[in-house]
Amino acid sequence: MSDKVFICRCEDLTQEEIEQAIDEGFTTLEELKCRLRLGMGPCQGRSCLSLARRILCKKTNKSTEEIKLPPSRPPEVPVSLGTLASD
Amino acid sequence: MNEIEKKADIIIIGGGVNGCSLAYQLAKKGKKVVLCERNYICSGATGRCGAGIRQQWSTRENTELSIKSIKIFEKLEKELGQDIGLRQGGYLIIVHNNKDMIQAEKNVKMQKELGLDVSILTPDEILDVVSILDIEGMKAIGATFCPTDGHVDPFKTTHAYAKAAERQGAKLYKFTNVTDIKTKNKRIDCVVTNRGKIKTNIVINAAGAWSKQIAEKLNIKLPNKPFRKEILVTERVKPVFKAMVISFKDGIYFSQQDEGQILGGIPIPNEISGYLTNPTFDFLNHMSKTLTRYSPKLKYVNVIRQWTGYYDVTPDARPILGEVDEIKGFIQCNGFSGHGFMLSPMVTKILTDYITDGKSSDILEKLLIKRFKDKEITHETSVVG
Incomplete structure (x- = not known):
C-alpha cells in the first residue's frame, strides 16, 4: 500500500503536494485552488476544502475561523447542459 | 506581514498576467521593481478568463500584437523554466x-x-x-x-512570471492595497499602500477593471467600463x-x-x-x-x-497603453476589453522597451489614451464573450 494521503480525490492531490504549495507561498485556500486545482473537480471541494483548511491552519498557525473558504460556485451539483437549456 | 520596500524604480499596480510579466521583464533589465496586488496573484480577470490565444482580428494592431505574442508564448516555457500549458x-x-x-x-x-x-x-x-x-x-x-x-494556462503562466520576477529581484506584495498616489511637479512621487509608503517615479496601472479607480486618484479619467x-x-x-x-x-x-x-x-x-x-x-x-x-x-x-x-472595456475595444500626457511616469496597461491574457506577452514587451530605453513604437503610439480625443476611432469588431 502507498503511504500517500489523498486530500482532493477529484484532482488527485496529496497532503504532501498541498504542504509543498503552502511552503511556496500559496497561503490561502483560493491560492491553493489556483495553483493545484484543489476543489475544482466534480465534487466542487465538498470534502477536500475542509481537509486542506486544516493543513493550512497547522502550517500557518492560524485558527479555522481565520481561513476563508473559497466562494461556492453554482450550480452546486452537476447538472446536464440539456437540463439547463430547457425553458 | 513583513516590512515593505521604501523605494523602487517602478511600482506596478495589479498582479494579473500583465503586471507579473512586466515585473519579470523590468527586473530582468536591472530595474528595482515592486508589484502591489490588492488580493492574490491571478485573483482578477487573468485567473477567470477563457484562456484562449488567437491571432484572428479585424484591426491590424491587434493582429500584429497577437502574432508576436504567440511567438513569445511558444518560447515562454523555456524562458521561464516552467510549464505554461501551451x-x-x-x-x-x-x-x-x-x-x-x-x-x-x-x-x-x-x-x-x-x-x-x-x-x-x-x-x-x-x-x-x-x-x-x-x-x-x-x-x-x-x-x-x-x-x-x-x-495557454493563465494560472501556470502568471505564477511562472511571478516566480521568475522574484528570481530577478522583484518584490511582489499580495494583499497590498494602493490607497493613494502622490505627485510632485506633475511627476509621480510616491505610492501609499495599507502597508506603508513607497517612493517611485514610475507607476504602471495594470489593475484591470479597477484601473479606472487607480487613475482617478490622479484625476486622470479613463474611458474604461x-x-x-x-x-x-x-x-x-x-x-x-x-x-x-x-x-x-x-x-x-x-x-x-x-x-x-x-x-x-x-x-x-x-x-x-x-x-x-x-x-x-x-x-x-x-x-x-x-x-x-x-x-x-x-x-x-x-x-x-x-x-x-x-472585461475592462474601452470605447474601441482596444487596450490603453503608455504614458499619459498630464503626469510624467504614469503608465497605462489596461482596457484590454477581454483580451488581456492573450495580448500580454507583446504588450508588456512594448512597455518594457519604452520604460527602459525610452523606445516608442507604431503600435504604442496608436494605443495611447489620447486617441480618444480624435474624431474617428477604429473599432475592433472581432470580440466574443
Whole structure:
C-alpha cells in the first residue's frame, strides 16, 4: 500500500503536494485552488476544502475561523447542459 | 506581514498576467521593481478568463500584437523554466451569413498580409476540425481557421512570471492595497499602500477593471467600463476536439481542455456596465441553449461550475497603453476589453522597451489614451464573450 494521503480525490492531490504549495507561498485556500486545482473537480471541494483548511491552519498557525473558504460556485451539483437549456 | 520596500524604480499596480510579466521583464533589465496586488496573484480577470490565444482580428494592431505574442508564448516555457500549458489546437471562427463572410474575407486578407497561416473553410471542412459540431444548428455557411491559435494556462503562466520576477529581484506584495498616489511637479512621487509608503517615479496601472479607480486618484479619467462576464466548465469527458470554437454573431466561445472539461462563455443578455460579481441563471440557460444548438451531443454532459470575471472595456475595444500626457511616469496597461491574457506577452514587451530605453513604437503610439480625443476611432469588431 502507498503511504500517500489523498486530500482532493477529484484532482488527485496529496497532503504532501498541498504542504509543498503552502511552503511556496500559496497561503490561502483560493491560492491553493489556483495553483493545484484543489476543489475544482466534480465534487466542487465538498470534502477536500475542509481537509486542506486544516493543513493550512497547522502550517500557518492560524485558527479555522481565520481561513476563508473559497466562494461556492453554482450550480452546486452537476447538472446536464440539456437540463439547463430547457425553458 | 513583513516590512515593505521604501523605494523602487517602478511600482506596478495589479498582479494579473500583465503586471507579473512586466515585473519579470523590468527586473530582468536591472530595474528595482515592486508589484502591489490588492488580493492574490491571478485573483482578477487573468485567473477567470477563457484562456484562449488567437491571432484572428479585424484591426491590424491587434493582429500584429497577437502574432508576436504567440511567438513569445511558444518560447515562454523555456524562458521561464516552467510549464505554461501551451496547446495550439487552432481557433475556428464560425461565419453565419454572406455579410459576415465579406468581413471574414477582408480580415483573412489582412491577416495573411501580416504572415498568418489562416484559411476559410467550407461547412464540410469545419467538421474535419471539430466533428461534434452541427452545421445546421449553428446556421453556419463557413468558418475561418488558424491552426496556431490555441490555449495557454493563465494560472501556470502568471505564477511562472511571478516566480521568475522574484528570481530577478522583484518584490511582489499580495494583499497590498494602493490607497493613494502622490505627485510632485506633475511627476509621480510616491505610492501609499495599507502597508506603508513607497517612493517611485514610475507607476504602471495594470489593475484591470479597477484601473479606472487607480487613475482617478490622479484625476486622470479613463474611458474604461467594467462589464461582468460569465463562464462555465463541464465535467471531464473524453477529449474529442482541440480547437476553440467562436462566433462573433452569437458571442459564444468554447473549447475542450486536454483533461476533457469543456469551458466556454457567452454574453449575458442585456448586461449593463458595473461591478457585479454574482453568477446568473440567465447565463447558464442562454449558454446551455446555444452550446447544445452548436453541438446537440453535449446535452448529456454535466456543468460543474460557473463563475464571473470582468472585461475592462474601452470605447474601441482596444487596450490603453503608455504614458499619459498630464503626469510624467504614469503608465497605462489596461482596457484590454477581454483580451488581456492573450495580448500580454507583446504588450508588456512594448512597455518594457519604452520604460527602459525610452523606445516608442507604431503600435504604442496608436494605443495611447489620447486617441480618444480624435474624431474617428477604429473599432475592433472581432470580440466574443
